[in-house]
Amino acid sequence: MPGTLYLIPNTLGQNETVSPAAALATVIPQEVQALTARLDYFIAENAKTTRAFLKLIDAAQSLAKPLQEIQIAELNVNTASAALPALLAPLLAGQDAGLISEAGVPAVADPGANLVRLAHAQGIQVRPLVGPSSLLLAVMSSGLNGQSFAFNGYLPTDAEQRGKRIKALELRSRQEQQTQLFIETPYRNSAFLEALANACQPGTLICVATDLTLATESIRTQTAAKWKAALAAGKHPDFHKKPTVYLFLAQ
Known part of the structure; x- marks a missing residue:
């Protein structure tokens, strides 16, 4: 057997x-x-x-x-x-x-x-067996739609292709009211968040969930416009080289 x-x-x-x-x-x-x-x-x-x-x-x-x-x-x-x-x-x-x-x-x-x-x-x-899933923990804590969501893994590293992919998924999110999830290589966190903030419509909600279950855990959801303003002011999340899950929901 x-x-x-x-x-x-x-x-x-x-x-x-x-x-x-x-x-x-x-x-x-x-x-x-x-x-x-x-x-x-x-x-x-x-x-x-x-x-x-x-x-x-x-x-x-x-x-x-x-x-x-x-x-x-x-x-x-x-x-x-x-x-x-x-x-x-x-x-x-x-x-x-x-x-x-x-x-x-x-x-x-x-x-x-x-x-x-x-x-x-x-x-x-x-x-x-039961244990932690960063993706589900991120959905739970984001305040975004937990009834319909899709995990998209890694997006293209090429800036132009990545921007096009973000816009396509944002359109799907708006049409279906579906939360979109992503992960990124930790050392590219800043570049990825900037890409999301720049490509998404101002009212799209973006969540950044870092170091889930750890003492340094950080979860923050706000509009793309607010993220863009914070990044322009040099106020990046404390997520350099830290595992992070990204989510967005278009309004």
Whole structure:
């Protein structure tokens, strides 16, 4: 009988204001910690990040095996489709495994989705576990439409193409009253917010949600016009190199 593929949520970053165990408890349920601790095979976006997460788990729930004996296979954007069956081979042999992202929940804005699809095709049970999702937390806290929203991932880095894409999505947002979500490489946060403020109509509401679940968390929603004025005055959010989710809703 095949093993189970558990979709294990990771933290959204390290909260250094409290102890590791206390920080973990605020975002990862105890039952999820205990289940993670008993696994000895993980498929991870980043092995180093996963080892750091397992050290946090070990501080709260002793791992079933020493960390150096736990197998971690990497699955990232560079992993070829032909390599996926080998990642599931231990599960087909009866071993349980955990799929874990670099941050937040796996298989959402994450290369793990293809592995989950293959697991279903091969008759492997897939079990999602409860944990933090920056996208849903951002929707919840934005004050924008939570009945209809779309995640668009990364927009083009070329300024002209990015502007056109923003305007197209703003039109869709206005017509359907649909909240649009985006993420960006953290070191490009300032440029991305400027692009949103400049491309959107003055009354479009823009939310910037940074460092969700952390002590440095910041969430702010205001019109594009207000963002544009703040940026022109040199008042940028404190989000340089910090994970940030962007949302807008056209009025």
